[in-house]
Amino acid sequence: MNPLKHIRTYLLLCSAVAVLHPLHGFARQTSEASTAVQPAIEKDGQHDFDFEIGTWKSHGSRRLHPLTGSDAWAEFDGTSVVRKIWNGRANLVELEADGPVAGHIENLSLRLYNPQSHQWSLYYASSKSGALSMPATVGEFKNGRGEFFDMELINGRNTLVRNVWSDITPNSCHFEQAFSIDEGKTWEVNWITTDTRVNDDSSQKNSEAPRTSLEQSSAEKDGQHDFDFEIGSWNIHLSRLQDRLAGSTTWVDFDGTSVTRKVWNGRANLEEFETDSSQGHIEGLTLRMYNPQSHQWSIYWANGKDGILAQPMIGEFRNGRGEFFDQEPWKGRAVYVRFIWSDTTTKSPHFEQAFSDDGGKTWEVNWITNQTRVNDESAKSH
Secondary structure, X not given: OOOOHHHHHHHHHOOOOOOOOOOOOOOOOOOOOOOOOOOOOOOOOOXXXXXXXXXXXXXXXXXXXXXXXXXXXXXXXXEEEEEEEHHHOEEEEEXXXXXXXXXXXXXXXXXXXXXXXXXXXXXXXXXXXXXXXXXXXXXXXXXXXXEEEEEEEXXXXXXXXXXXXXXXXXXXXXXXXXXXXXXXXXXXXXXXXXXXXXXXXXXXXXXXXXXXXXXXXXOOOHHHHOOHHHOEXXXXXXXXXXXXXXOOOOEXXXXXXXXXXXXXXXXXXXXXXXXXXXXXXXXXXXXXXXXXXXXXXXXXXXXXXXXXXXXXXXXXXEOOEEEEEEEXXXXXEEEEEEEEXXXXXXXXXXXXXXXXXXXXXXXXXXXXXXXXXXXXXXXXXX
């Protein structure tokens, strides 16, 4: 088992509305909202994590060798900052912690609320890997207790993973993670954290500030800061092809704003956007993360309609041009999807998305974004 993967539990402790891909690549296929009418008595949990917004001091313990019979634990102490996204319907958690055995930890967690299922999806990443855990840990709060579950391969075995929040007060909360290899009959706790709020003023200030304590080795590739040009506030104009790979020549225009903030001193960033058109209001987010091992970026997106994170686009910048690719289904067919950033050294970067259904021989551009920086001081402050 890679123990770093399960450090995500700490992040989950104190630790997206669009039918389109957020700002850069909206046109990727998204699921349609359910038309089923929810019962009036069903709980709306979109603000269940509001209690965690702010800055926290954390004391935690991690079982070093889960599911082996070992009772050896490692303690750590650190600070996490939890910031609202979409007025609380999502949030981003950033953590730094240290322990004599655990070493230095720098991680994040992205948590998204699904208004259709009334559940939360929790995703984790470590700065050492620059990739989010998939699938998400999914669950909800009931009677002040939050329970979230997924299944993972641990030591080569299918293992149920359970995350629990309890003892929630305005200034403290308790978290435990546990594993089960007998379909939930018994559970072994392997992570315990107790968090204490620092103060409200500090939390609001720090939640907007980038985490900058880790210095980068001069030997590392400069690609870790390739997206710094995006940091700041923007006015955006979007054009989307009415239909894709269907011979359409009709374009739909959108106008709006976006804000991109640094995470991990630029080795990741989070973009939030809102825009309007004749087709309605759009709200979404994009999380970009740098992998220091592959020297590539993974780009994840989500919309507020379903709160589900899409599989990442992966690629890199060369000579000022960024190209990112994945393969996904479109109308029942597998197609290649390509993102391109250009003009990144100007105040008006340009983005295009294109699809290919012939293995990349030809490409049809179906989404174009032009953006103009609101002001330079705003960009620097983030």
